[in-house]
Amino acid sequence: MTGATSPSVVTVIRPRRARTLVEWGELWAYRDLLYFLTWRDIKVRYKQTALGAAWAVLQPLLTMVVFSIFFGRLAGIDPGGVPYPVFAFAALVPWTYFANAVTQASNSLVQQESVLTKVYFPRVIVPTAAVLAGLVDVSIAFVVLVGMMLAYGVLPTAAVLALPLLVLFAALTALSVALWLSALNVRYRDVRYTLPFIVQVWLFASPVAYPSSLVPEAWRPVYGLNPMVGVVDGFRWALLGDVPAPGVSFWVSVAVVLLLLVGGLAYFRRMERSFADAV
Template structure:
């Protein structure tokens, strides 16, 4: 008796609707690829390095030392009643994650040229995996933050329960910016050269080395247009019991992130059809 003929599954790839910014079902179907790219980015980051995962700690720690000397001791920048090293490092944990995630996400599409030109998969996966890989650095740097807080006798309040949501907020912020820059980088390679300068300016435009309270009250809503204001102030509020709760600037930052994310998804979707040709 002959065996029945094999029936090969047929996959039909259709464009998403005009109003669909994210194909959630498609992303879920490619979840294994998200995991693979994320894990590969993590391994490549520390491959053949002498210090390995210690690089996730050295960058914020050394920056904290420099800030503590020049801003905390010499300039006398206020730290809202918290020891300045703890004050600075609490902000540097999300900032370092944001800066590295945006840099990796911005260059991710160009780095995946071979995949983009040969096989189909949701292009959104590439910058998403770059951002998710950075969460490992946050976990490592947070262990050092806990030790620093214990050394200075800083005890968090019940607001620390909001920390997981703030980590998600930081990741969404990095993804929103990364979507814009990754799509732009495919067409304009100037992005990769100007990005370090932009990130450096962004650092000093954010309340990392200084508190948001130094900004006049009337200017804080405008200051909150910088999405990292909400991220940094949120982390300090959740971890440092002596700081004031985020105000209007935080709400403006949340609105700015939503606008950046929706706009970034729309622009990314419009440009992704030409990625394979332009990359």
């Protein structure tokens, strides 16, 4: 006697519809992966280098020397009563972090090709880890900046208490740009070739070698559309004592970063389903 055959069961797996820009519960579940990717990026950055972590200081320090010669002495730019080397280095610390973080994070998905095509995890972790890893460089360079401030007799005011928020602002600025560029880089590999040029132009479009006060008052809201204007002006205000508080351009930069971040998360979320195929 033949028993009745049970009906076959077919299970169809479909991707979830994204209801939010960030799945916080999922990110929390993968927090250990974020930690290990960040730590790996820190170790790889200085692996097999003769100077190691000293590169975190040398890059902004040498740039400061060049700026001091050409902009401070030859061009005679007035930093507003602050010694020009300190004025420049206070801007180069967040700028160097931003430039390196954006460069590393923009290429991070392509560099993780073997992982993206085999294992599932929230893809946003990859560029985020690259951005977080750069904060170590900020800490190292900040020690040198404090030494320079003491040597030149520059003392901060109570505004220095806002520095942690400004570091967070710099990290969000780097992440907001990196989300766009990393997703675009998976689809269009031209990004990696144009990125060095973009960063170079962006440096001189930001108030790193000169104060924002050189920009006419009527144009400062437009100038603030560059998010690094708010970051650099904020760092100088928090650290250099007599520097005026950031004006309307700072708040324009804050608004631009928030828009870039929300738009970047939405674009990254929409594109990440095709990362494994396109990378």
